[in-house]
Amino acid sequence: MSMLDATIALTEREWTRLMRQPARIVATIGTPMIFLVALGAGFAGSMSGLMGVDDGRAYAAFLLPGMISMAALFASIFGAISLIEDRQGGFLVAILAGQAPKGSVVAAKTIGVGGPACAQACVMLLAIWPLGLHVSLLGLLGAILGVVLLTIGVVGFSLALAWRTASTQEFHAIMNTVLMPMWLVSGGFYPAAEAAAPMRWLTIINPLTWPTEAIRASLAGDPSPLLGGWAWPLSIVFAIAGVSLAATIIKTPGRKASA
Amino acid sequence: MIELHNISKSYASTGRSRPAVQGVSLTIRPGEFLALVGPNGSGKSTLLGILAGTLAPDHGEIIGRPRVSVVLQTVALDPLLTIRENATIFARVFGVPGDEIDQRFESLARIATLSDRADDRVGSLSGGLARRADILRAAMTRPELLLLDEPTSGLDRTSQAAVFEMLESLRKDHRVAIVLATHLLSEAESADRVLLLRQGRIIREGSAESFVAELGFSHVLHVTAGDAEAVDLPDAVKYARGGEVFFGDSSEAIRTEADRLFEQDIPVATRAANLADVYDIEFSSHTSEVSA
Structure with a gap:
């Protein structure tokens, strides 16, 4: 069997599953959109001059990278839950019992979960026009690359977490206590470069900040005010670390199979 | 086809090592129907896991690596996908050539009497139909060894009989060796060989007739x-x-x-x-x- 064929087949499965759960798509894109509109409008009078936008849309424009990050995170979490379902439902045992390479499972889940997550996060990029952001083609491609790196990293960590989690309830609990706070301190809501030192450092060491800042830098056309030139190298590290962690954990025996 | 020699496997539980399989030796031949029978915790599922390759034994040797498919107590199909989609994706994962997939599916759907439900989503099927669809899925890779862990649990007698007709057909037509872990002794009676397990050991081995x-x-x-x-x-x-x-x-x-x-x-x-x-x-x- 070819690892590529297996990966493509399993990826198609993930896409088909997603397309048959429209509520999942709506929730993934709808929630960040609501945040973007509500917070952007709510703080419109308080913030201006952010992201090169000097009217009432400035804060919404500033929020956009954080909302993209939120969309990727939500989509990845939903996707990672499918790993728990596949394990409990026996699909993974059926696949692994047939000696399908575990690498293909990791690759397929990363692409299968990450692809839709990436697409959903990229849909958020359409907001650059109503928000009045002037983004060059290079900037747009950079933002898409940032979304890809963000998604790969988040999917990797989510899959690793899901593999070691006994139930979807436990996964939700960990998500609420670890992933959501990580997202909250990723500088999505506030200009971290101007925050108090402890908050600034907490934001800097948070891996979710790195691709979020890379996306922000691409959209703004300037280096990240928080990470400078480090945003991109750190984003690549985040993506590699996420996938490596997922591959290591999924390939390591430990969880008892059902059969 | 596959030989197990002096296989042992333990699980760590609350700081203690609990043996699940102890010193099991076993040979399975092509087309053979083997039933694993024993109470809960006797090691049936662990032994299936070792045969499937999803569990590594702590000790012992395994000779031979046949093409394996498993059917578990839970149906390993995606309820959002149709029977055809589930079976096709599974076959593609294992490298079945594209032009053979349709042919195999149609043939197996006939055996499973699921031809008219092939494009129904699995989530809409009854337990018995879903179980047959799961066996169809497992058979798509033309396994040499089919491992079944209580495949008829929760099914009515008609569905149980339909599942066994399908298994018998796979055995006859494709010489698939079948290992069945079951609590239902009526199912084990039709096996070529019955293994009685207790506390991870094979305590008796032979045909149902010889036991009786x-x-x-x-x-x-x-x-x-x-x-x-x-x-x-x-x-x-x-x-x-x-x-x-x-x-x-x-x-x-x-x-x-x-x-x-x-x-x-x-x-x-x-x-x-x-x-x-x-x-x-x-x-x-x-x-x-x-x-x-």
Whole structure:
């Protein structure tokens, strides 16, 4: 069997599953959109001059990278839950019992979960026009690359977490206590470069900040005010670390199979 | 096809090592039907996991690596996908050529009598249909060894029979070796070889017929526990299951005693001995020889 064929087949499965759960798509894109509109409008009078936008849309424009990050995170979490379902439902045992390479499972889940997550996060990029952001083609491609790196990293960590989690309830609990706070301190809501030192450092060491800042830098056309030139190298590290962690954990025996 | 030599596997539980399989040696030949029978915790599922390759043994040697497919107690199909989509994706994962997939699917759908439901989502199927669809999925890779862990649990008798017809057809047409872990002794009776497991060890191995022949009695009389004292079969093997007491003896002794009890208006049933009696005697703590 070819690892590529297996990966493509399993990826198609993930896409088909997603397309048959429209509520999942709506929730993934709808929630960040609501945040973007509500917070952007709510703080419109308080913030201006952010992201090169000097009217009432400035804060919404500033929020956009954080909302993209939120969309990727939500989509990845939903996707990672499918790993728990596949394990409990026996699909993974059926696949692994047939000696399908575990690498293909990791690759397929990363692409299968990450692809839709990436697409959903990229849909958020359409907001650059109503928000009045002037983004060059290079900037747009950079933002898409940032979304890809963000998604790969988040999917990797989510899959690793899901593999070691006994139930979807436990996964939700960990998500609420670890992933959501990580997202909250990723500088999505506030200009971290101007925050108090402890908050600034907490934001800097948070891996979710790195691709979020890379996306922000691409959209703004300037280096990240928080990470400078480090945003991109750190984003690549985040993506590699996420996938490596997922591959290591999924390939390591430990969880008892059902059969 | 596959040989296990002196296989052992333990699980760590609350700081202690609990043996699940101990010193199991086993050979499975092409087209053979093997039944693993034993109470909960006897090591059936662990042994299936070792055969499937999803569990690594702590000790022992495995020779041979046939193409394996597994059917678990839970249906390993995506409820959002159709039967055809599930089967096709599974086949593609294992490198079945694209032009063969449709042909195999149609052929297996006929065996499973699922042709007219092929494009229904699995989530809309009944338990029995979903189970047959799962076996169809497992058979798409043309496995040499099909491992089934209680595949008929929760199914009605008609669905159980349909599943077994399908398995028998796969065995005959494709020489698939089948290893079935089951609690249902009626299913195990049709196996070529039955392995009785207790605490991770094979305690008996042979055909259902040979086990029954070794019982030492050919027929069984059973009454409710409250009527057991009225039974006069001094040479019988006596054992209990649920609220019933069983007496195993020769057909003549059983018939004579049944007539006598019938005249006393005591409800009684008789039948030929079967694998269930072997199981009850091996695993029941209430078994005793009734002395003369």
